[in-house]
Every structure is written in C-alpha cells, then in structure tokens.
Amino acid sequence: MRRASQTETAILGGLSVEPMSGYRLRERIRDVLGHFWSESFGQIYPALSGLERGGFVTRRGSERTGSSLFEITPTGEAHLRELLSEPIQPQPPRNGLLLRLFFGRHLGPVACRELLREAKAEAERRLGDYAAIRTEIVDDPSGGEDRAYWLLTVASGEHGARATIAWAEEALAMLEPVARSTRRQRRLAKEREARLQPWAGCGHLVRRRSRRRPDASGWPGSRRLSRPERRSAGLPGAVNRPSFPRRSGSEAGSPSPCGSSPR
Numbered sequence: 001m002r003r004a005s006q007t008e009t010a011i012l013g014g015l016s017v018e019p020m021s022g023y024r025l026r027e028r029i030r031d032v033l034g035h036f037w038s039e040s041f042g043q044i045y046p047a048l049s050g051l052e053r054g055g056f057v058t059r060r061g062s063e064r065t066g067s068s069l070f071e072i073t074p075t076g077e078a079h080l081r082e083l084l085s086e087p088i089q090p091q092p093p094r095n096g097l098l099l100r101l102f103f104g105r106h107l108g109p110v111a112c113r114e115l116l117r118e119a120k121a122e123a124e125r126r127l128g129d130y131a132a133i134r135t136e137i138v139d140d141p142s143g144g145e146d147r148a149y150w151l152l153t154v155a156s157g158e159h160g161a162r163a164t165i166a167w168a169e170e171a172l173a174m175l176e177p178v179a180r181s182t183r184r185q186r187r188l189a190k191e192r193e194a195r196l197q198p199w200a201g202c203g204h205l206v207r208r209r210s211r212r213r214p215d216a217s218g219w220p221g222s223r224r225l226s227r228p229e230r231r232s233a234g235l236p237g238a239v240n241r242p243s244f245p246r247r248s249g250s251e252a253g254s255p256s257p258c259g260s261s262p263r
Contacts, residue, residue: 007044008056008083012072013084014028015076022070026039035153035157054079055073056075057071057073058071100112100115123165123168124161137154
C-alpha cells in the first residue's frame with residue numbers, strides 16, 4: 001500500500017467513527033492512533049481535499065479545511081474497506097538502538113549498558129501509557145463494537161513493551177561479564193604502569209649496555225678475559241660475569257633504582 005493510500009485509510013477510518021473537522025481529525029490521529037501510527041500534519045489536509053473531490057467525504061460548514069466538518073460517505077466506506085483489504089507492505093526495520101549495540105565494541109560495555117537501561121526505562125514508561133489508554137477505552141461509553149478492536153492494538157503495545165523490558169534485562173546480564181573483564185584489564189594496565197614508573201629514568205643504562213656487542217657467552221657488556229687470565233684460570237673460553245653498578249651512599253635515598261643519570 002502506497003503512503004498516500006495509508007494516509008487516506010487513517011483519515012477515512014477516523015471519520016468512520018464520527019464526523020470531525022480537519023483540526024479535530026489531526027488531534028485524534030495523534031492522540032488515539034499515536035501509540036502505533038503517525039501521520040504528517042502536512043499530508044492530512046491535502047488528502048482530505050482529494051477525498052472530497054473523489055466523493056469519499058463531504059464537507060459541511062465553512063470552506064476552510066480546519067474549521068469545516070467532514071463526514072464519510074457510503075462510497076467512502078466502501079473505499080475504506082478496499083484500502084483495508086489491500087496486502088500489508090512490510091517496511092524495512094530501522095532500529096537505532098540495535099545498530100549501536102551491533103557495533104558496541106567501539107562504544108564499550110559501559111556505554112552499551114547505559115543504552116540498554118535507557119531503553120528499559122522508555123519501555124516501562126510506554127507500558128504506563130498503554131495502561132492509561134486501556135482504561136480510557138474501557139471507560140468510553142461510545143466505544144461500542146469498536147472497543148474490542150481498539151484493545152487489540154493496546155495489547156500489542158503492552159506485549160511489545162514487556163518484551164523490550166525482558167530483553168533489556170537479559171542483555172544487561174549478558175554484558176556484565178564483558179564489563180567485568182574490561183574493568184579487570186584496565187586495572188591490570190594501571191598496575192603495570194605503576195610498577196614500571198620507578199624505572200622511568202633507567203633508559204640511559206639500557207641504551208649504553210645495548211651498544212656493547214655480546215660475547216660468545218651471550219652476556220651483553222661482559223669483558224672477555226685476556227689470554228693470560230684464561231690460562232691461569234684453566235678455562236680458555238671462560239669470561240667473567242658482568243658486574244652491575246653499585247649505588248653510592250649519596251644515592252641511597254633516591255627513589256629511582258638506577259640512581260642519578262650519567263653526565
């Protein structure tokens with residue numbers, strides 16, 4: 001069903017309940033059908049003029065669309081049944097919440113959980129609105145045979161809101177382990193950074209030692225023994241182990257394990 005036909009369906013359906021002015025019709029579509037249907041106000045008045053030219057509605061009173069009273073004709077009722085009998089054209093889904101959750105890795109579990117909490121709160125608010133609409137319909141004495149059909153739409157909204165609440169709670173539970181893992185990774189990263197902080201001034205020692213070519217023993221910075229030293233030790237291939245610099249007494253109070261940097 002094309003968009004214009006759906007607008008005509010909403011207008012003729014509203015006028016089948018009672019004759020209304022254009023302004024009143026606009027309000028009823030917003031307030032009564034608003035929980036499952038919406039119409040642009042800029043489309044209602046042109047559609048009313050077109051339906052009048054087609055003989056589907058009649059106008060009484062002023063020529064102004066907003067103040068005159070519109071009433072559906074028998075031809076309009078037949079046209080309404082034809083429009084309602086047309087097959088429903090499925091609309092492609094567009095859900096901004098699910099779009100953000102699908103790429104939630106870039107937002108992180110904390111932001112995604114906040115989105116879910118907001119969706120749950122909105123569904124709970126809608127559930128309260130549906131309860132008020134249900135009460136209004138049940139208490140309306142003019143409902144007549146339409147009351148049962150009206151309540152079908154309210155029940156659909158209630159079930160949808162309850163399903164959203166249940167899904168949001170399940171999704172929050174699913175993201176809880178992910179949030180704990182993220183918090184643990186951040187904590188470990190901070191602890192590693194804190195452990196490495198005292199060695200921040202030791203780069204000059206690492207750079208100086210890395211320039212020395214390692215000997216056959218694989219110890220960088222070790223001194224190869226001279227030939228007489230190897231002969232006296234009885235270990236022709238032996239080398240001494242490197243001796244690391246000892247801290248002087250003046251450096252004992254320095255917070256850095258490397259002491260003062262070389263001049």
